Amino acid sequence: MPSTTGVVCPHCGWPDGAEPFQVLSAHPTGAGGTLWTRCACGSLQARVVDGDGTRVVSRGRPSPAGC
Numbered sequence: 890m891p892s893t894t895g896v897v898c899p900h901c902g903w904p905d906g907a908e909p910f911q912v913l914s915a916h917p918t919g920a921g922g923t924l925w926t927r928c929a930c931g932s933l934q935a936r937v938v939d940g941d942g943t944r945v946v947s948r949g950r951p952s953p954a955g956c
């Protein structure tokens with residue numbers, strides 16, 4: 890799958906470039922860091938932070954428990 894940089898969440902339309910809905914954990918690295926976030930729709934996202942900003946590199950499915 891190609892990167893989803895610069896798009897919105899296909900599940901709820903939350904802009905990927907916006908502030909994460911909820912940050913679950915942050916893992917700083919030498920070049921920036923990795924963020925695990927949860928979208929407004931409940932899907933898990935892995936975001937990589939580097940000199941160019943934040944990219945969503947992996948996205949899960951919306952929470953089945955959500956409405």
Ligand SMILES: [Zn+2]
Pocket residue numbers: 898899900901902903928929930931932
């Ligand atoms: Zn979403």
